[in-house]
Amino acid sequence: GESVGLHLPTLSVQEGDNSIINCAYSNSASDYFIWYKQESGKGPQFIIDIRSNMDKRQGQRVTVLLNKTVKHLSLQIAATQPGDSAVYFCADSLWIDKLIFGTGTRLQVFP
Amino acid sequence: DAEITQSPRHKITETGRQVTLACHQTWNHNNMFWYRQDLGHGLRLIHYSYGVQDTNKGEVSDGYSVSRSNTEDLPLTLESAASSQTSVYFCASSPTGQGNTEAFFGQGTRLTVV
DSSP, X not given: OOOEXXXXXXXEEETTSOEEEEEEEOOTTOOEEEEEEEOXXXXXXXXXXXXXXXXXXXXXSEEEXXXXXXXXXXXXXXXXXXXXXXXXXXXXXXXXXXXXXXOOEEEEEEO | OOOEEEEOSEEEEOTTOOEEEEEEESSOOSEEEEEEEETTTXXXXXXXXXXXXXXXXXXXXXXXXXXXXXXXXXOEEESSOOGGGOEEEEEEEEOSSSSOOOOEEOOOEEEEEO
């Protein structure tokens, strides 16, 4: 069945460094991928998304890379800030608009 | 501003009781979803709806039900609450036909079954 997973449960980075959070997905038919950020006590918030016809998409300080050959997705955060500390989830979906989430990666930013 | 709200934010109930969690969105989105979040499992889909009178089971639907009588609301009912249903519940909505499936999430309901 469909599944999306994350390689690292916790990532610690120094403030100002770049962060890379990785994700593997299993359904080669998935055509939409999305990253969410969840701060403590809050619901997930949209960060960035990408469709399967793209390899890279950039937002403000964030970049998502999609490698369909190895079914791998990554989120890059430039110049990581304390406010970036949160749990990050990747999710994928097929055309039916239903998102399947991974287990999440906790990003910790230290000074 | 349009939003999605869940109520209550916190709930404690006893085993065997029926519990209903409310979800209300003002975006006029057709799609609505319920997820539960447990440590080590991330967000797991319970039920979802693509429109009024439409409901579908997700990956962890046993012991839960939903109804969609209007566009704005998708209440989640626990028929007979069990301790295994202690969790944080998130409701989400998303539009259709707009070229993306970004889902907007509520703030969550923390449910404790004792």
